[in-house]
Amino acid sequence: MFPNVLYEPPTSFKVGQPTDFAPETVDERFVESNGVFIVNDQGTMYALIAICTHLGCPPNWLEAQNKFKCPCHGSGYYRNGINFEGPTPRPLERAAISIDPDDGQVLVDKAQKFLWERGQWDDPSSYLTA
Numbered sequence: 001m002f003p004n005v006l007y008e009p010p011t012s013f014k015v016g017q018p019t020d021f022a023p024e025t026v027d028e029r030f031v032e033s034n035g036v037f038i039v040n041d042q043g044t045m046y047a048l049i050a051i052c053t054h055l056g057c058p059p060n061w062l063e064a065q066n067k068f069k070c071p072c073h074g075s076g077y078y079r080n081g082i083n084f085e086g087p088t089p090r091p092l093e094r095a096a097i098s099i100d101p102d103d104g105q106v107l108v109d110k111a112q113k114f115l116w117e118r119g120q121w122d123d124p125s126s127y128l129t130a
Contacts, residue, residue, distance in 0.1 A: 009034055014100060018106055023043075026038075026039050026063070034110070043129060045128040046097055047094060047096075049092060049094065052075055054089065067084075070086065073088075081116070094121060095114075096126065114126035
């Protein structure tokens with residue numbers, strides 16, 4: 001007999017210092033390991049969950065086109081996560097983001113999600129201001 005164990009990455013993790021993220025960029029370093037894009041956009045930093053809201057495929061960041069594009073059915077999202085093309089019904093979701101008071105690193109918590117259509121992107125826990 002073997003235990004039925006499934007490894008899942010932690011929902012809360014640190015991604016580095018705020019200065020590690022250049023202005024006007026999408027950081028893809030944490031997509032494979034933790035399933036989030038870290039976006040630094042016009043003085044606001046947020047963590048977009050890398051799951052297309054159409055059928056759950058992982059979208060890709062296309063730097064040359066300045067958009068996220070889902071390879072499964074062609075859904076497209078602006079850098080801020082708002083959908084603009086394809087069959088996706090709504091924008092990407094954001095994860096909670098904060099500064100760890102102990103070491104000043106950016107802390108992301110995927111257990112808490114923020115949905116644009118519910119007005120939750122205005123919640124201070126869904127973004128950081130630079």
